[in-house]
Amino acid sequence: MTQSPFAIEARGLQKTYAASGKSPEKQALKGLDLAIPKGSIFGLLGPNGAGKSTFINILAGLVIKTAGEVRIWDIDIDKDHRAAKAAIGIVPQEISFDAFFTPFETLELQAGFYGVPPKERRSMELLEAVGLADKRDTYSRQLSGGMKRRLLIAKALVHTPPVVILDEPTAGVDVELRRSLWEYITMLNKERGVTIVLTTHYLEEAQELCDNIAIIDQGRLIASEPTPTILKRLDKKAVVISPLEPLTQIPSGLSDLECVLRPDGALAIHYRPNEHSVEALLSQAMGAGVRIKDLRIEEPNLEDVFVALTTPAGGR
Structure with a gap:
């Protein structure tokens, strides 16, 4: 018998808590499939x-559980x-x-x-x-x-x-x-x-x-x-520009870009690598009057992905 490569396996796992008092029935797990x-x-x-x-x-x-199968270290928890x-x-x-x-x-x-x-x-x-x-x-x-x-x-x-x-x-x-x-x-x-x-x-x-x-x-x-x-689920990065003089507002020449002005006067330009190059973004920023002292690229982190996937507009 081939040993499972998974420490924990859940297939079609469901759990419904019955109604109690004023609390209605609640389905906490809805057919969860997970392999660890x-x-x-x-x-x-x-x-x-x-x-x-x-x-x-x-x-x-x-x-x-209400329904489904769960195995821990290849052992069925029911058996x-x-x-x-x-x-x-x-x-x-x-x-x-x-x-x-x-x-x-x-x-x-x-x-x-x-x-x-x-x-x-x-x-x-x-x-x-x-x-x-x-x-x-x-x-x-x-x-x-x-x-x-x-x-x-x-x-x-x-x-x-x-x-x-x-x-x-x-x-x-x-x-x-x-x-x-x-x-x-x-x-x-x-x-x-x-x-x-x-x-x-x-x-x-x-x-x-x-x-x-x-x-x-x-x-x-x-x-x-x-x-x-x-x-990598988020195809999005940010160019963070530290200007020679802290900005107090986003230049009008950047209105077509997704820009955020940070508390320290730095400018973050969010972009998709498949739509914009860093060179083009920097050129547009300089054309809008931004004098660049330093810059860095910020990759998406887990929090960005988490928010994107667990908000109504993301993931589902």
């Missing part, structure tokens, strides 16, 4: 209410729920621990839930990896928010899952901690082959870290492509 390659760092993006949390909760066994759940570790958004357990006790208890024999447990190794070895015997209630988030990551790894899902792992985390978390997660991926699935609202983070990115909106898949490919 093994060994990748995969970004799962979407606006609030897009269906990301429902999808993750189905993988975690917290929500029962072997226990094995599928053992193949995944989830770091949730919400920070929740027993206030009277220490980090070491928390990891030992979690390992017990997964049936990890005492001799095979890695509680101290994990605490050292996330920088909490010196907090081994501190009550969880005494840890800072950043420490608790690191403990969540360690907790998701106690059973050595081949797939780890990070749901907004750096929300509210300072820059230094964010960097250290990503160094550890990148090591897990590159050195140990762990598949990482990331949801985040920090789009620059996803653009920098992820090999592949999927965007879902209103319960449907809008795009799922390698990161360089998805960034």
